[in-house]
Amino acid sequence: MMTRDEAERLDSELMTQPNEPISAETRIKEFEEQALPYTRLLFGAALTKTKNYADAEDLVQETFAKAFRAWNQFQKGTNLRAWLMKILENTYINMYNKKLKERGSGSLDDLEEFQIGAAESLTARPQRSAEVEALNQMASKDVREALQNLSEEFRMVVYYAVVEGLSYAEIADVMDTPVGTVMSRLHRGKKALFDALKDFAASEGYDTTPTKEKKASARAAKAGNE
Amino acid sequence: MAEEINCEETKRQVHEYLHNELSEQEIVDITAHVANCESCESDYNFEHAFNNVIKQSCDEAPPAELAQRIIDRIRLIDSGRADH
Numbered sequence: 001m002m003t004r005d006e007a008e009r010l011d012s013e014l015m016t017q018p019n020e021p022i023s024a025e026t027r028i029k030e031f032e033e034q035a036l037p038y039t040r041l042l043f044g045a046a047l048t049k050t051k052n053y054a055d056a057e058d059l060v061q062e063t064f065a066k067a068f069r070a071w072n073q074f075q076k077g078t079n080l081r082a083w084l085m086k087i088l089e090n091t092y093i094n095m096y097n098k099k100l101k102e103r104g105s106g107s108l109d110d111l112e113e114f115q116i117g118a119a120e121s122l123t124a125r126p127q128r129s130a131e132v133e134a135l136n137q138m139a140s141k142d143v144r145e146a147l148q149n150l151s152e153e154f155r156m157v158v159y160y161a162v163v164e165g166l167s168y169a170e171i172a173d174v175m176d177t178p179v180g181t182v183m184s185r186l187h188r189g190k191k192a193l194f195d196a197l198k199d200f201a202a203s204e205g206y207d208t209t210p211t212k213e214k215k216a217s218a219r220a221a222k223a224g225n226e
Numbered sequence: 227m228a229e230e231i232n233c234e235e236t237k238r239q240v241h242e243y244l245h246n247e248l249s250e251q252e253i254v255d256i257t258a259h260v261a262n263c264e265s266c267e268s269d270y271n272f273e274h275a276f277n278n279v280i281k282q283s284c285d286e287a288p289p290a291e292l293a294q295r296i297i298d299r300i301r302l303i304d305s306g307r308a309d310h
Contacts, residue, residue, distance in 0.1 A: 024304050031300060039296065043288035057292055061299055068300040128268035132275045143283035161245055162277045163284045168247055186241055194276065 022072075031068050038084055039064075041164060045085060048159045049092055051148050062095060063088040082170040085160065089174055131194075134201055142204075146196040153177075154189035161186050231255050236266045240273050 022030070042063060046056035067074075067087050074083055147155050153175070160166045160174060161182075168186075172179045236259045242248050243256055260266045 028300065028304055032297065036293070036296065039288055039293055040285075043292065044284050044286055047286060048284065053289070057289065057295075060288065060292065061296055064296045065299050065303060068303055128272045132272050135275055135279050138279060140279075140283040143279055147280065147283065158280065159284065161241075162280045165245075168245070183241070186245075190241070190273075190276065190280075193280070 027068075027071060031071055034080060035064065035067055035071075035084065038081060041081065042084060042088060044163060045088055045156075045159060046092075048147070048155055049088075049152065059088065059092055059095065062091045066091055079166075079170060081164060082166055082174060085164070085166065085170075086174045089176075131198075135197070138197060138201070142200060143193075143197065146193055146200060149196060150189055150192055154185050154192065157182055157185040158189040158193065162190075231259050233259075233263060233266055236260065236263070237269055240270055243270070244273055244277060 039060065042060050043056060046059040046063070047053070050056050050059055063084065067084055070087070074080065147158065150158070156175065157171060160171045161168070166174065168179050168182045171182045175182070236256055239248065239252070239256060243253065248256070260270050
């Protein structure tokens with residue numbers, strides 16, 4: 001894998017050499033081989049964004065149409081996944097006539113809350129292994145639903161970082177926000193998601209009692225019967 | 227030279243560690259700390275497991291016709307500009 005320095009150097013080399021004109025056939029072949037394998041990921045992102053299948057399909061199609069028109073602007077050697085996601089974000093804004101939110105104005109608040117959040121997460125969590133057990137018992141559709149209930153900026157950062165593995169810098173570029181905001185949204189988004197899942201687990205009666213306590217209470221119950 | 231880091235710092239960096247946002251030295255320091263600290267280890271295991279659960283929940287196959295529709299669409303775009 002190449003380091004970021006190498007990638008940047010490659011980028012600047014590529015930028016000084018304009019892409020040579022390629023035949024229509026080569027362009028289609030290249031695009032089908034390189035970009036289309038991301039259909040599943042793009043569909044996942046589109047579904048996370050639009051929350052419904054019909055809109056997600058439209059969004060993916062439009063994204064690929066735009067990406068294909070812009071294919072000669074893609075800098076080879078840079079992250080194609082991130083490039084496609086950025087087009088998806090822009091396409092979504094255009095398709096749904098979403099007003100661009102004020103950029104960056106919330107970042108100070110974000111940072112402050114992020115620091116508070118960090119301090120909070122340092123409190124001891126003695127039941128972590130029980131929490132892992134509970135998480136693994138959760139149905140994917142319930143996790144998915146909880147994710148969909150997060151506000152858009154939080155669920156998209158969680159999606160881009162966790163599911164797509166984009167770097168913070170790439171997410172910042174895709175979502176047009178500062179890197180600090182990406183960090184803060186990832187930390188807070190995951191925390192909010194887990195809190196929602198915990199509430200859901202409690203209401204559905206999932207057992208989140210640590211195994212040790214279960215054994216102890218079983219023993220106590222048995223002792224009570226005798 | 228590896229530097230001792232404490233639990234507070236280690237726990238705070240969990241996402242940056244899992245998402246590969248740290249320097250090599252930071253990774254070495256944290257890996258060493260986590261290996262010897264039960265509390266931090268369980269935090270890291272938790273976030274790692276949580277990431278996997280989120281990933282699984284988002285892995286949804288697109289409808290089968292979508293791929294073909296995309297291909298038809300880009301071929302149509304391409305035929306529209308065959309003149310250049």
